[in-house]
């Protein structure tokens with residue numbers, strides 16, 4: 001990795017709030033042009049990390065640099081390179097959209113005709129046109145989110161840090177914003193946090209999973225699935241008098257294509273359910289089918305389960321929730 | 324520097340979105356009107372002492388009301404996070420906020436000029452004490468606003484900020500009244516820290532460098548405490 005390609009670097013970041021440790025020894029590096037999804041249960045430390053990167057709060061220990069600027073030694077330099085959408089998207093609601101963008105542009109040192117040009121550009125990018133002259137307090141959540149994004153884009157920052165950019169948006173709005181982020185991510189480095197897992201698979205090049213303040217995974221969604229994914233098969237059989245479920249489990253369990261099999265409780269009284277973990281050899285599905293038929297059983301359903309990010313997320317974060 | 328001006332001008336304009344500024348303006352104008360009639364009928368010697376004293380009393384309540392929202396409101400709504408992640412230092416943010424409220428305060432003072440001019444037409448007005456009185460009013464207001472700004476950084480609740488500011492400002496404004504009750508060595512210290520002591524000299528027409536330094540040091544100390552408090556991010 002060429003050093004100049006690293007846009008964001010965190011080294012052993014820790015943050016304590018009094019007694020509570022919000023972030024423990026987190027290290028990662030993000031390269032130019034990457035879209036990184038920040039995943040983790042509530043209270044994992046995602047927002048805390050973003051606040052440190054935007055130089056809003058200082059880490060208790062550790063170092064971070066953004067676009068080559070140390071967040072503690074040169075916060076203003078770091079911030080110049082960042083467009084930030086904070087969690088809950090705070091805005092001066094009494095202002096008009098235009099006024100707010102003019103103010104934000106001035107705060108970014110963009111004035112006069114440059115400001116007009118940039119405001120026009122971001123309004124177009126975020127589709128804010130129809131609400132340009134509206135008071136922010138009158139806007140729906142989706143439009144407010146766009147105002148927040150427009151503000152973050154004004155100065156054409158090489159880095160975007162977006163804390164839950166899609167929360168609270170309806171599916172249509174969310175799709176629009178997601179496409180916008182994809183678009184933006186072509187030339188920029190983007191970090192976004194989300195609770196929406198499919199989001200990460202479709203939008204991000206890379207995922208960082210954080211749990212209890214620790215980074216527990218850092219790779220591409222595909223790689224993560226390959227290394228962590230535990231695909232299971234869900235088999236559903238018809239309950240027949242002549243079919244011995246226990247004997248079936250014993251026989252199948254010995255097969256080389258299958259690592260383990262266990263019966264699971266069924267809500268349907270007329271059905272038998274099994275969960276099968278395949279081994280790496282052969283095709284477990286074929287073997288299962290033959291075994292069932294050979295014993296005079298009837299297959300009602302056989303489907304692949306899990307192995308998706310959701311399961312990986314659950315296993316890596318231990319289903320833990322912190323307040 | 325332009326960023327400080329941007330922050331100041333947004334703050335200045337935002338005063339006109341809420342009721343506080345209008346209440347303060349109305350209060351000042353109403354008192355002046357009242358004072359005008361009183362002066363007109365009761366006094367035959369033209370002087371602005373009455374006006375200055377009344378304004379200073381009003382400012383004890385008005386300045387913390389003007390400053391209470393400066394930082395506290397941004398904390399409550401979360402916009403502080405936007406403001407402090409712009410390419411500005413905490414010092415620039417505080418300076419901008421302070422200049423914004425100071426500008427509003429100067430508008431307030433300017434509203435009393437017509438009164439002063441009217442009084443001048445009623446009788447011979449000694450302009451020396453008028454100028455030094457206005458200087459004193461400005462300096463004292465600047466100190467009060469800095470104390471109010473400091474109070475606004477300690478909470479995300481405007482009401483808390485208001486009462487903390489009011490208590491501190493009132494302490495400086497009223498400690499002079501307690502002097503007769505205090506033992507002598509303490510009384511002389513108390514006298515020196517009171518607003519009244521320094522203002523009295525100025526309102527008599529004596530421009531004393533010590534008085535100017537006194538007000539400026541209060542503003543500076545309050546500003547430094549405010550900076551510390553903001554930098555600690557203790558609310559976040």
Ligand SMILES: Nc1ncnc2c1ncn2[C@@H]1O[C@H](COP(=O)(O)OP(=O)(O)OP(=O)(O)O)[C@@H](O)[C@H]1O
Pocket residue numbers: 017020021022040041042043044045046047048049087322323558559
């Ligand atoms: N100002 C604060 N004071 C004390 N504790 C805090 C503060 N802010 C955050 N925390 C704690 O730090 C931990 C991490 O919080 P953080 O907001 O970073 O989580 P998150 O991953 O963004 O969660 P969410 O998904 O709910 O937004 C939590 O346990 C939280 O309670």
Ligand SMILES: [Mg+2]
Pocket residue numbers: 046047048087163
């Ligand atoms: Mg969060």
